[in-house]
Amino acid sequence: MTAPAVHRAGDRAWIVDCPPGTVRQVADGAAADGWDAWVSDVVPAACTVLVVARPGARMAALRRHLRALAARPPRGRGTPVPGPRTVEVPVRYDGPDLSTVAERLGTTPELVARRHAAAEHHVGFFGFAPGFAYLDGLPEALRLPRLSTPRPRVAAGVVAIAGNQTVVYPGGTPGGWHRIGTTTAVLWDVDATPPNRLALGDRVRFVEVPA
Structure with missing residues (x-):
């Protein structure tokens, strides 16, 4: 399976090409579990997620993190999703x-x-x-x-x-x-x-x- 593409967007952002069904898990996980110290904004779209890094963030490590999120199997219909109302x-x-x-x-x-x-x-x-x-x-x-x-x-x-x-x-x-x-x-x-x-x-x- 080809790894999801993560593209540079300017000097402090990445755009993640999300496989079907993974936009939300990438958006939810981008700044979770301590990554919020490096991430200032997350903007999900139809099949991509833009992640804007804070000044001084380790961009290569952030890219690996985002790529790993997008490579996970999509959450199924029965999987609890945090936050929906x-x-x-x-x-x-x-x-x-x-x-x-x-x-x-x-x-x-x-x-x-x-x-x-x-x-x-x-x-x-x-x-x-x-x-x-x-x-x-x-x-x-x-x-x-x-x-x-x-x-x-x-x-x-x-x-x-x-x-x-x-x-x-x-x-x-x-x-x-x-x-x-x-x-x-x-x-x-x-x-x-x-x-x-x-x-x-x-x-x-x-x-x-x-x-």
Whole structure:
């Protein structure tokens, strides 16, 4: 088996190419068991993890540590994973694209809402904007590709779907996802501690509220 690749990123960071199913174990282990003295930040993505080292860290040793984490067998479904929670997000299924989504899927807006709220979503990774969580778990029956041309600006609290994922827009960013609802929940607050309400691996349950 080929050892996972670990690439240098600038003078104080490594990017780990994670085999399928290992992103979280690499992200969790990167700064665990004393390695936090050498690691200042860990940024998981869809299939990579960026690990930023503190000044003076032994970069070669850190690389060996990260490579060993990525080489471990993926944690199975029955393996306890530290830290996951279930976070409930209230949502009004009143998005401007809801009717179009239902029409394209050959169903009704009510059924789209019901299927979305019943699904088990979880935080796959973060990216694009601070606190912007990509939530995996969208049912096959609700999957559509992103728009070919993104909108220049999407308001805060918009709940949108594309591919196998759901996102909640932080506001002020472009976006090419299908807007099916809105929420008053604030998932990123720079003045909060921590600012991000969600963490990698958290389960997210969308709870329908009257529109």
